[in-house]
Amino acid sequence: MWESESESAAVGQQYGGGVLTSTKHGVKTEGFVQRGHSWYVATDIPSDFLVQIGESSFHLHKYPLLSRSGKLNRIIYESRDPDINKIVMDDIPGGPEAFELAAKFCYGIAVDLTAGNISGLRCAAEYLEMTEDLEEGNLIFKTEAFLSYVVLSSWRDSIVVLKSCEKLSPWAENLQIVRRCSESIAWKACANPKGIRWSYTGRTAKISSPRWNSMSMKDSSPSRNQQVPPDWWFEDVSILRIDHFVRVVTAIKVKGMRFELIGASIMHYATKWLPGLISDTALQNDEASSCSISNSSSNASGNSWKGGLHMVVAAPRDDASSSLQAKDHRLIIESLISIIPPQKDSVTCSFLLRLLRMANMLKVAPALVTELEKRVGMQFEQATLADLLIPCYNKSETMYDVDLVQRLLEHFLVQEQTETSSPGRQSFSDKHMGSSNLNAKARVARLVDSYLTEVSRDRNLSLTKFQVLAEALPESARTCDDGLYRAIDSYLKAHPTLSEHERKRLCRVMDCQKLSIDACLHAAQNERLPLRVVVQVLFSEQVKISNALASSSLKGDDESLDHPMVVNRKTLLEGTPQSFQEGWSTAKKDINTLKFELESVKAKYLELQNDMETLQKQFDKMMLKQKHTSAWSSGWKKLTKFTKTTNVENHDVPPHQLPTASEEHNRKTTRRWRNSIS
Structure with missing residues (x-):
């Protein structure tokens, strides 16, 4: 275990208690005096050197600075002007605050090192080249020691130093201050x-104005039992x-x-x-x-x-x-x-x-x-409808980004396919959220149906986009199509100008056999649906009832004496809502009426066919009496001959066995009577 906060402070005492002083200085002074944006040394010796940093100016002396700063040495001695007495250093890291501390160190004034100023002072020392070559125990050495032994062993100080490095790029990066503080924080965060x-x-229990600064280390730190x-x-x-x-x-x-x-x-x-x-x-x-x-x-x-x-x-x-x-x-x-x-x-x-x-x-x-x-x-199955309603930020006419949801669904299906090939993998939600009994695709199907219901109210949503999104999921994902039917009905409400073909195309995405009884009842009375879809709904519901009756009767035959109750058609209908029974009775009456009308049309067709044959016979007799046949009558003879041949082929009777006119009349009468009783 690394040193605690109190232990870190003890280590800091070994380095002057966080206070830096220079062992040698050439100018006796009592400190710095600030007048506006200017700093002066409190000494009897007049200043002979001016350092300008932004709006701040420091009136100093050459000797203390040159004895500890390699950069200032080089600038002055390499200058063409030997009597240079002013220098501008606007690019010094840490700004005037860091230079002030460095200048105080050069004069031998005590400098209080803290986590808030150490990074700027370390970068300024590097900028000023305050190395051990000029003086033993120079500023670079002492700031490095404070960083290594005090700051990096403290959680709070590491955070503060890293925060202060935001204004010191790229100096803090090059001096590895950011890296060392990041690793120190990571090491402590991963500790037990x-x-x-x-x-x-920490998170407090609803304290409006916690006085963190007034709390002692012992009070602010978690107790051993906490x-x-x-x-x-x-x-x-x-x-x-x-x-x-x-x-x-x-x-x-x-x-x-x-x-x-x-x-x-x-x-x-x-x-x-x-x-x-x-x-x-x-x-x-x-x-x-x-x-x-x-x-x-x-x-x-x-x-x-x-x-x-x-x-x-x-x-x-x-x-x-x-x-x-x-x-x-x-x-x-x-x-x-x-x-x-x-x-x-x-x-x-x-x-x-x-x-x-x-x-x-x-x-x-x-x-x-x-x-x-x-x-x-x-993890698309964990999404909610509110999160999916993402506005369309491009130039699309739709209100919501339907294409984005389409892409998300495609990524989900690809991921599901990958997990299917690796059956050993289990999702975090299945293990920890108690939803292992729900299929991910079924949850996504319900989510997509809800999304379609919401976006279908947009009049600018094209039928193609609606259909593509609705058909993106496989058929096995939906055990019930009530949600899809709700979305289709909502789309039909918002788009009343759809043609019959477009409405049929829209309804193809729905399976009528997967609708519940309530949905079937609503669909049977829905005027917005195509008539063919309504018929399919009624037929599928009739098939369900028939299958239920058949399965219940088979189950009743196989049941033991302990379960004599057999579910018949009466009990099944009793369990059906009254509104559905009334709707189904009305539908059956309509179907019976259509059957009766169809039989009437068939009877009228047969009667007309018999009348046609009678007229044809009378016409044949007239043709036999005529001796001279015109071209017009010759055509009718051919037609008559063709009709006779067809009748002979159909009845397989030789020509010499054809019935006479009286027998034919009696046969027609008998056929008409039979047709009438059928």
Whole structure:
């Protein structure tokens, strides 16, 4: 175990208690005096050297500076003007504050080293080239010792130093300050929480104005009997800039942190720096479902997280969000996408969809958006309808981005196909959310049906897009098509000008045999549906009843004496809603009426056919009496001969056995009587 906060302070005492002094100095002084933007040395010797840094000017002496700064030595001695008495150093890291401390060190004035000024002073010492070659125990050596033995052994100081490095790029990167602080934070974050003895920012029980600075180390640190939550480090790390946060999370991954905790920290960071992404309540639910953090950490409100680090002034969320521009938000989103753990349930699907919404709005790099869409497809069955209603930010006429949902569904189907080929893999939700009895495709089918119902109200939604999205899932995904029927009916309401062909095409995506009794009753009375679909609905329901009767009768035959009750047609109808029975009775009456009308038409057709044959006979007799046949009558003879031949072929009777006229009349009368009684 590394040193605690109190032990780190003890180590600091070995280095002058955090106070730096120079062993030698050439000018006796009582300190610095500030007058406006100018600094003067409190001594009787007049200053002979001016250092200008921005608006601040330092009236100093050459000898103390040149004896400890290699850069100033080189500038003065390499200058063409030997009497140079002014120099401008606007590019010094740390600015006037860091140079003031370095100048005090050169004069032998005690300098109080803290986590807030050590990084700037270390970079300024490197800039001024205050090495051991000029003086033993120079500023570079002492600041490095303070960083290594005091700062890196302290959790709070490491956070503060890393935060202060935001204004010191690229000096802090080149001097490995960022890397060392990131690794120190990662090492402590991955430690066993039971062994934590240092102070950290915790979630308090609804304290409106906690006085963190007035709390002692003993009071602010968790007691030995107090349980430390696994997410204790979230708030402290979330104050960092996005590039430093990425460095810390990357180092934590290398240390072997659980992926669900890493995902929860990313969600916490996103809700802090991306305003409007997710509410505090939703964040708590996401964290609880993602990593099952302790009750105290998951039930507390996100607003109760206050900056509790020593000398850390975390910007309020509103101020930070107002200062961030779209470019900064885009950078944050792109960085977060790149560090999300690859495991399926490292973050929630709702968080991914909200992140995807902002990514589309801010025009994030297409490759990262595609990667985010694939991540959503991996856990698409966990999505909700509210998260899927993503507005269309391009020039499309539709209100919602239907093409995006289509892509997400395709990624889900690809992922399902991959998991099917690897049956040993189980999803996190199936094991921990008690939903193992629900099929993922069935949940997605219900989600897609609800989405179609919602977007179908958009008059600009084309029939093709609706049909493609509805048919994207395989038929086995839907055990019941009630949701799809509801979406189709909603689309027909919003698009009353559809042609008959388009309405039939729309209804093809629905299987009438998968409709419930209530849906069938509604469809039978729905005037917006094509007549053919209504007939299919009635027929499929009749088939269901027939199959139910048949199966119940077979079951009754096989039942033992202990179960004499047989479900017959009467009991089945009694169990059917009265409204459906009335609708079905009306439909049966209509079908019987159509059958009766069809039989009447057939009888009239046979009667007309008999009358035609009688007229044909009379015409034949007239033709036989005529001696001279005209061309017109010759044609009719041919027709008559053809008719006779056809009758002979049909009845297989030789020509000399044809009946006479009286016998033919009697036969026609008998046939007409038979037709009438049929």
